[in-house]
Amino acid sequence: MPTETITKKLFTRDEFQRILDAGIFPPDQRFELIRGEIIEMPSPGGRHVGRVNRLTRLFVTRFGESAVVSVQNAMCVDDFSEPKPDISVCKPLEELFGAFIPDTGDVFFLVEISDTSIRYDTRIKIPFYAQAGIPEYWKGFGDRRRLPPNFKSEYQLQRELKLP
Numbered sequence: 001m002p003t004e005t006i007t008k009k010l011f012t013r014d015e016f017q018r019i020l021d022a023g024i025f026p027p028d029q030r031f032e033l034i035r036g037e038i039i040e041m042p043s044p045g046g047r048h049v050g051r052v053n054r055l056t057r058l059f060v061t062r063f064g065e066s067a068v069v070s071v072q073n074a075m076c077v078d079d080f081s082e083p084k085p086d087i088s089v090c091k092p093l094e095e096l097f098g099a100f101i102p103d104t105g106d107v108f109f110l111v112e113i114s115d116t117s118i119r120y121d122t123r124i125k126i127p128f129y130a131q132a133g134i135p136e137y138w139k140g141f142g143d144r145r146r147l148p149p150n151f152k153s154e155y156q157l158q159r160e161l162k163l164p
Helices: 013-021 046-066 118-132 149-154
Strands: 030-034 037-041 068-071 087-090 107-114 137-141 158-162
Touching: 013 030, 046 068, 046 087, 046 107, 107 118, 118 137
Parallel strands: 107 137, 137 158
Antiparallel strands: 030 037, 068 087, 087 107
């Protein structure tokens, strides 16, 4: 009796970019590539947008020319991953003002605001960013929910932001 082999097609960053360039996905929806899988992210609501804007203004004001604050833009982790964190605070590289996608070595820290994606961010993104070598990862909880105490000790890269 023959055996059947089922495999999952994982996409590379180049394949993902070609899919985006071909306009296959609706332009008003957000997608990112995590470990070869194309993930549709929820559309940010008003509260989420406001919080990202508030933090962006704070970081740009505080860091000035010593960092580049990149909002919901792609970041290269490896050949199979191109996440789009809410905010990436990057080294002040001139290349970031051209056709350049920063990699993990170009990032000081990342911020994700979790209004509707708390479970995904907690289970997938935090360990993913830690394994990728992101130096620091901040997570903002819109409704002041908290992670279990043992979770914080497991992933020391995480900080909680208390947002109004």
